[in-house]
Amino acid sequence: MKFKSLKIKNYIQDALVDLNFQDLTPIQEEVIPKALEGQSIVGKSPTGTGKTHCFLIPIANEVKPNLKEVQVVIIVPTRELGQQIYDELKKITRYSPEYIDLRLYVGGGRRDEEIKRLELSQPQVVIGTIGKIEDLAFNENLLKIYTANVLVIDEADMVFTPEDMTRIDQIFGQFKENIQSLVFSATITDELSRFIDKYLNKSVNVDLSGKKISKDSIKHVFIKTKNKDKNNQLLELFKIMNPYLVLLFANTLEEVDNLSNFLGTNGYPNVKLDSSLKPRERRNVLARIKKGEYQYVVASDLAARGMDITGVSLVVNYSLPTDIKYYIHRSGRTARFKDTGKVISLLDFDDEKYLARLHGRGLDIYFGEIVEGMFKETKYQERKKNKYDEEIEVLHVKYPLPPKVKPNYRKRRKEKIAKETRQIKRKRVEDIYKRKAKND
Missing domain, CATH: 3.40.50.300 (P-loop containing nucleotide triphosphate hydrolases)
Structure with missing residues (x-):
């Protein structure tokens, strides 16, 4: 499928020609048409397959320059990725006949200037880390993310860490119920899976990774x-x-x-x-x-x-x-x-x-x-499992890890599994020596 066949604004097509974008990658071919229709999507694909433009192109197409409020929020795990996405979106929107207000909110920015500018006007597209968005939206009560129609979470497996889940719930609670959510990740972690079950149960799942976690190339x-x-x-x-x-x-x-x-x-x-x-x-x-x-x-x-x-x-x-x-x-x-x-x-x-x-x-x-x-x-040839390997694997079933646990449970669970694993390994060594002594 060619980029020129996409039903998007002419100025975006002009920018894509300048960038020498011709053929869509498989993940782009699956996601972009659905995103342009307004569907919520969870996209899983190995890194380096073009996931970023799966959301940048639909965003550029849907932003209304005459509407001076937050329309899109893009959450990223690091300032470097935020800067990269900001730069790419600037390239795609550079031929827009009307100004589109993109703002980057990550650590290391000039906070005083960010606050002064927010007191004057709202950005139309917000790109930022959880900590910075939380600071400006809740601590300062200046960034009005509740008006957004589109939420993007990129590199979601790095965003959804156990320590950040409370903040994510707080931020997500500000959005409209019918917000279009576009979530992209190379892997689906337990935290991300719980978030999808809680908030995105009506989303379209696009998984082009199969069982693979890395590209064949x-x-x-x-x-x-x-x-x-x-x-x-x-x-x-x-x-x-x-x-x-x-x-x-x-x-x-x-x-x-x-x-x-x-x-x-x-x-x-x-x-x-x-x-x-x-x-x-x-x-x-x-x-x-x-x-x-x-x-x-x-x-x-x-x-x-x-x-x-x-x-x-x-x-x-x-x-x-x-x-x-x-x-x-x-x-x-x-x-x-x-x-x-x-x-x-x-x-x-x-x-x-x-x-x-x-x-x-x-x-x-x-x-x-x-x-x-x-x-x-x-x-590499995988070694066949023996009974000792199977006994060690059973320990993770013996000591399960439920979604909600008491304080220090994870640490105690890890210590118990480690202790019993050592016992199994010692028994294996003892059995080897017993067999050797018997044969001698």
Whole structure:
């Protein structure tokens, strides 16, 4: 399906031609016509498939420039994603014959100026984080989000965290009952699922991910680094490969600092992208990356949340995130749209369960090994479960996690499961020694 076949305003078509938008992606083909009809939608698709324009194009088409009130609210998890969406919407609306008031409300903005401007007029499209929208709409009582006809939640699995659910309920309680809701995510978390059941039970579900949590155009490779120096493994890898642009992820700010320093002292100039940077510094770093000034970028998970950096050919997980949701968002920084990419993870722990979970959710996994200056890959084969694995899995049924729990229940549940898991593993080792002694 071609963009020119969409029934949208001429000025939007002109902007899309300038942007060289020709063919809709599968998720766009499913969502945009429905969104233009006013339907509420929950869209699930791997990152890098064009979800952002699924809502930007219908929004631009429906905003009434002569109506000077909030018409659209777009909620995002981070300031960087908010800035990115703001910039893209400016491109799509730039040929509008009448001014459309778009405003970005994220951390790091000039609050006094935002308040003064709100005292004079309301924006027509609000793009912001939960905290900033809550501040201006409730604490200051200046941002009139209750007039909105459209609500968008992008990267929803990152927005709907357990600690933010109360604030989300408060914000959602301000909207009209018949508001059009457009929710997009790469994964559906428990919190997001409960929100959908509560507020969006009449929405259309568009799921183009199937069982897969990542695009087929991304190759996932794991290098076992047990008893090996991870830093040296990384240097060997970069000697073999010469990627166009690399995003290296670490779990902590300390790891980011150490990795950045190590690469720099070994002849790999790089830049850091993490939460220690001030908003202006982050914008400058992103601008320099997009200009091609850096080949190596060392980042925390901040950079994985919906940020679109063109040309990332390789993602390296220096340390793997414990939450698979973050693995998905990290890997989604490569192979944007029709590109291909690779994710290489340094596996410094023997976690068969981690790999099995990824494999079970549709990822084709490979093991990588550097042999005589060559990078060799072999396909992952999931180990068959034994009775001990099954006993460990039963623990999660034995100690269920209901939607509402008492304080500290999660912690106590985790401790009980961990304790009994250790007991099962000890029994397994004892049984192995007993069998060996019997055979001897």
